[in-house]
Amino acid sequence: MAVTIKDLSAYLGLSPSAVSKALNGYTDISQETRNRVFAAAVKLGYRPSAIARGLKTGRTFNIGIVYSENSGSGFTHSYFSPVLESLKAEAEIQGYDITFISSSMRASGQKAMTYLQHSQYRNVDGVCIVCCEFNDPQIIELVNSGIPVVTIDRPFEGKACVASENVQGMKALVNYIISMGHKKIAMIYGSPSNITTIRLNCFIETMKENGIPLLEGYLVESLYHNPGAVKEAVAKLLSLPYPPSCIVLPDDFASLGAIELIEERKLKIPEDISIAGFDGVPILQMLHPRITTVLQDTFTIGREAAKLLINQIEDSENFIPRTVEVATKLIKGETVANNRR
Known part of the structure; x- marks a missing residue:
């Protein structure tokens, strides 16, 4: 009892x-x-008692999560899964439960709810938008609804956001590749998004700053977290009459497709072709050679998102929306050859 x-x-x-x-x-x-x-x-x-506490404070102590990634990885996603785990842990420390918000939820045979309607139906105190199509009208409706919101990787004017320092990370990565003597550097980038634009523009700008021309055909659009799509993109680059000496990939998980294609071509990494990723996925650092990449601090991203949202819920009058940028770290690894000769 x-x-x-x-x-x-x-x-x-x-x-x-x-x-x-x-x-x-x-x-x-x-x-x-x-x-x-x-x-x-x-x-x-x-x-x-949660009920008694809710009656006293006017809150439900329940946080909504919008998570709708399109790679098919779900909760096994190498970047978003640890972000969600950290967010959940911090929310629980502060006494909040987690509810996942969907746009396909139905009640009593009615048509599917929007993200906002589901949030209202579950009576959440606030919502963290972790991964989705941020230009979706339903997301924009939710962001502008007045419900406390924090986003990850995509800032909205007047709203709280947590993101990696993507400019810092991409600049450090490209400068390192250049310092290793590479001039023919290509980039395979992910599907259109705010993060893609930031990383792609930084890649181009860093090449210009170093006086290195970007050769025709060296920018290839592909998909995040999709080894199959990246494998095709790498094949396209290696089929050029002037193939790159180093390829910057969308993320570490997608690098598995690049590795497979390179091995099928009987080439060696980094002796014949260099590659670099992004994310710093721990288990992929166990591969040999260790992938050169940029570590994103998923633990801090998730924790800070939860803190920002709960602060906004509990002290809305004094809360000032801001974007928290979390530092990245270059992991030099072993997949970028020394071409300084």
Whole structure:
């Protein structure tokens, strides 16, 4: 049977109102009494009622998550999965549950709800938009609805956002490749998005800053997190009359397609062709040779997103929307050859 405030009251010899005030941090209760109450709560296994807490605060302590990635990886995605895990862990530390928000949810045989309608149906306190088509009218409706929102990787004016320092990361990667003596550098980039535009523009700009011409055919659009699509893109580059000496890939997971194609061509990495990825996926750092890449701090991204959203929920009057940029780190690895000769 669940322990109640009345049980704590009887155990401590205090009034129920004093116990309630101690648990909720009222200043007219001494620190000594608060310590006694909390110690007893832990000892007896007291857990506050979510319903009672909601009635008291006007909140449900439930955060919505919009996650709709199109690579088919779902919750095994090498970048978004650890972001979600970190976000969930931080939310739980602060006493919030997680509900996934869908645009295909139906109630009582009605037509599918929009993201906003599902958020309202679940009565969430706020929503974190982790991965989706950000230009979707339903997403724009949700962002502009007045529900507290934080996005990951895609800023909206007047809204909170968490993103990697993609410019810092791509610039460091390209400068490193150039420092290793490469001049024929190609880039395979992911499907159109805010992040794609940032990385692609940074790649082009960094090449210009170093006085290195971008050869025709060296920019190829492909897909994120899709080894098959990237394999085809690498084949296209290697079929050019002047193939690149190094290829920058959309992400580490997609590099598996590049590795497979290069091995099928009886070529060696990095002796015959160099490659570099993005994300810093830990398990792929176990491959030999270790992939040269840019580490994205997924733990910090998820944690900061949860903190921003909960801060916005709990102190909306003083909350100032901002974009938090999380530092990236170059991993030099072993897949970029030394061409300085």
